[in-house]
Amino acid sequence: MIRTSFAVSALLLAICGTASAADNPALKKCMDSAETTLAMVTCNVKETKVQDARLNRAYKTALGAQEGERKKQLQDVQRLWIQYRDANCAFVGSATGGTIDQVNGSGCVLDMTQTRAQELEDLVGP
Structure with missing residues (x-):
């Protein structure tokens, strides 16, 4: 049972850890040198801050491009998305x-934040 749990955890780490790292050299370098759970979580948290700043910029731009009811809808959707991200990643x-759960949870927040930032950027184009 312990071996199965370890194998599943390693697989989850491989899946979650490579999703963002594949497209992000800084994150990949950080994860490649991380030797502890805490170090891996720290890598995810550091990159999440970068992606969260990107998300906030994209949200402000997208919100500014909306008018009337569309603006209100985007605000509502964004609030719901934050609730969903937090619940899903928990x-x-x-x-x-x-302990691998900490890495998977922080990787989830990173991946979802990065994806949402791209979605918001796509609302208004390049």
Whole structure:
């Protein structure tokens, strides 16, 4: 049972850890040198701050491009998205009960934030 849990955790780490790192040299370098759970979480948190700043810029731009009811809808959608991201990543971050959950949870927040930033950027174009 422990071996199965470890194998599943390693697989989840590989999947979650490579999704963002594949397109991000700084994150990949950080993760490649991370030797502890704390170091991996720190890599994810550091990159999440970068992506969160990107998301905030994209949200302000997208919001400024909307008028009337569309502006209100985007505000509502963004609030709901934040609730969903937080709940989803809390779920992902509690899958095994082990320390790898911290990496998976922080990786989830990073991946979802990066994806949402791109979605918002796409609302108004390049």
